[in-house]
Amino acid sequence: MSKMEVKTSLLDNMIGVGDMVLLEPLSEDSFIENLKKRFDHNEIYTYIGSVVISMNPYRSLPIYTPDKVEEYRNRNFYELSPHIYALADEAYRSLRDQDKDQCILITGESGAGKTEASKLVMSYVAAVCGKGQEVNKVKEQLLQSNPVLEAFGNAKTVRNDNSSRFGKYMDIEFDFKGDPLGGVISNYLLEKSRVVKQPRGERNFHIFYQLLSGASEDTLRKLKLERDFSKYNYLSLDSAAVNGLDDSANFRTVRNAMQIVGFMEDEVQSVLELVAAVLKLGNIEFKPESRVNGLDESRVKDKNDLKEMCELLGIEQGVLERAFSFRTVEAKQEKVSTTLNVAQAYYARDALAKNLYSRLFSWLVNRINESIKAQTKTRKKVMGVLDIYGFEIFEDNSFEQFIINYCNEKLQQIFIELTLREEQEEYIREGIEWTHIEYFNNAVICDLIENNTNGILAMLDEECLRPGTVTDDTFLDKLNTVCAEHPHFESRLSKSSKFLNDHSLPHCCFRIQHYAGKVLYRVEGFMDKNNDLLYRDLSQAMWKANHSLMKVLFPEGNPSKVNLKRPPTAGFQFRASVGTLMRNLQTKNPNYIRCIKPNDKKAAHIFTEALVCHQVRYLGLMENVRVRRAGYAFRQPYEPCLERYKMLCKQTWPHWRGPARDGVEVLLKDLQIPVEEYSYGRSKIFIRNPRTLFTLEEVRKQRLQDLATLIQKIYRGWKCRTHFLLMKKSQVTVAAWYRRYAQQKRYQQVKSSAIVVQSFIRGWRARKILRELKYQKRCKEAVTTIAAFWHGTQVRREYRKFFRANAGRKIYEFTMQRIMQKYFLDLKKTMPSMSPIDKSWPARPYLFLEDTHEELRRIFHLWRCKKYRSQFTEQKKAIFEEKLEASEMFKDRKALYPSSVSQPFKGDYLEISKNPKYQKLGSLVEEKIILADTVNKVNRANGKGAPRLFLLTKNSLILADQKSGQIKSNVPLDDIGSVSVSSQSDGFFALRLKEGSAAAAKGDFLLSSERLIEIVTKLHRTAASTAGRSQIRVDITDEFLVQFKQDKVCVKFVPGGPRNGNSATCKRKNNRLLEVSVPSP
């Protein structure tokens, strides 16, 4: 083997055993157990030699991927775990490479997965065969024929949601290269009774539901249909919708498939029209109408459906209507017309519907064949795929089951024949001695059914053709006489008395002991179904239809071709086609797929042992294994055998140089396997017992483990060594690097230490030199200084005679003079104004002139003031003197003072001499009036004020009435001792009279005036101006005593709120206290 290729075997990783032939011990129980074990592990395929058993998983398994296809492609059958692809590959390769026509026979009961298996085979072959545009088109057409046929030929049954209701055999044709050229499909016995009636829980054919759910509104309108299933009698309602089936999507798939297969648009339309017509036909109902002869004649009840159906098919309504009421019987050139009663009319209607549909189906198959027909005339290789209904045992078995089971019986026969033949041929080919194998041959049952003279089918035909009254019962009678002796026929009335008391066998039935079990058939309906009668009037009516398909479907309706001979019966036709099929199969190399249904619930993961056991029995699988094991259980070509076991012997391991056969011989001898356990064929080694094989396998497993240990040991040693070497190498590298690093580090340390030492020494040396240099420099400086002084002294001594002794003083004085001169001149230029209030003064130029400068300023100011004063007149001087006196007396002592500063002291405010009102008063006062004003005299009793005229002369003070001018009091100034005022802003003042004076008798005066300052000042001044007169004191205090007649009253000034405007108010508090409240400013 040049290329590294992993050789595998079926024997690797087996779950249970992959090939039943190797089952040890072989019994029905172990067989089922093995199937179950594998099924539980999702291994749905198991072999019996080259036969594939397929369990229906009822769920999609990931074992059909393109990867799987690649895996199984071009591999030997036993090389990989069992798979349908292995069988397909084997079949395809021997067809392509060995030029052997193949057939793939798929059997099993309804729902076991036959159709799926056939599709898997087809898709595998399509995937592995040649490619190219033309080839791909052919493949696509072949594959797409499936959905079309399934839509029209499959239906939901209680056993299978997609049950094929027809048998199908498809020949796929290939050219010499193995590229597909085309195909031929044969169909067998469509279950047409389903069109008019379906058992409970089942549906009519898919196409009806698909059309109603999937067609567009427009299409439905054209077909005169309504979407509602319940509108149609032929569609059973209870199971119209099927879980997991999308009718409308499938309709699109079917339309698409038809297009791919090559149906023209108008053909599709015609087909759908026929489907619609069948539905309409089911809705036609009949009613009885009495006739004169006393018989009932049927009439169409509601003609609407009839009308629409006729429109759809282009039939004349009258013709069809008549065909439902009358029947023409033609005998010996005579035409007799009889009426149909209602029951007969219904029978006719249903017969028409069934015929219409089954003929449509056959037409479809032919039409597809036309499309997929191989285009070349060259010799072709053929692969046939047979997907035929399996053996059926119902509670009520009728003609259909009889026919189906007959077919299965035939298939079983050829299965036995071919398996045995193949086995035999292999022994001969390999030169092994042939040992006879016992097995059950079912040819005897086939004979019971199909024998030309006394077979059941022949007798049925005979009975159908026999003139006179023939019924199902007469047929049974006939069977009872003819077949009574047959070992596989059982009937209550047969001559053989052993069934007389068998109550499980009713009277109107017969029982056949098929190879797969006993089946009880009810004879009722056998005749009818075999006859498959369609009244000639109906077929003629159909032929007349103006519709492209109808003429083709009902050729016997053509009146010009009236054939009085009865058409062949259904049984006859079927027997003939089965015969053809068998002959066809016998020429081919068979490949078997036996499908098994694991449970009745269509459910995944459930394995019902009883059910499987039954199928295993009737499929004869155990027998199959026995036949296969009868001689040698296991056989294998020498090369793979040697390849697989060569490690068990020293001579053959690891290489055997020489023929493989010799190697195997050496090997077996070395292993000491008994000679009777094996035989050498020409190319294969044959092993008699599976146990031997398993022993070999066991030893091989052990040896593999040892070898694995050896490999492991060597590998581990190698691994450790390489690891060690790597570690060592690494260690050296690490050490080298580390040493380098350490050296580097030490060098750097030494280097830096050297630098430190060096720098210390250098520093010390430098400092020493620096010290020396500094000393030298100082010496140099000292020398220079000494020299300078010395030279200075020398020079001064020499030059002293050239200088005047006091030149410096003179220069100083001169400079000072110049400075002073300039100062005064500048001052003159910048003199301030003469106004005494001008505070400005030029800035001082030199600091040393500070005192002089300030003194000059003071002098200048005094001088300026003097100048200013000298301008005053005498009168003005007096006024200023008065003001000055007021200032001296009151400034900062009485709050009223500041307001008086700006007021000129006018003196005479009343102008008495001019005022005629006071003429008298004026004449009374002789002296010059210094001051005249109105004041308020405070009433002693209540503190209220009364206005008085206040006149001051040089010698006295006069108070007069304001209105009359009459003098109230005249007080000489000498009598006034003092004046008391408050410190606040009020205008109250008390005139205190000297005790013992004449005026004092009346008591002191308490007056108030706004011009208090002027009054008091003038009073004080007047008193002072006269020589020899005592001064009038001015007391400023906030609390003073006033003498009122006898009492002394205290006048107290209190600050008060700003009440009654701004003026102070006086109040008598008690007879000792007079309170003046002064508003705060």
Ligand SMILES: Nc1ncnc2c1ncn2[C@@H]1O[C@H](COP(=O)(O)OP(=O)(O)OP(=O)(O)O)[C@@H](O)[C@H]1O
């Ligand atoms: N290999 C498979 N993988 C997944 N599901 C499968 C497989 N085989 C069969 N089935 C399921 O089982 C159902 C029935 O299979 P199928 O229609 O092939 O049965 P059949 O043997 O043809 O029955 P009938 O005789 O009624 O036609 C399929 O619709 C599918 O759901």
Ligand SMILES: [Mg+2]
């Ligand atoms: Mg099927």
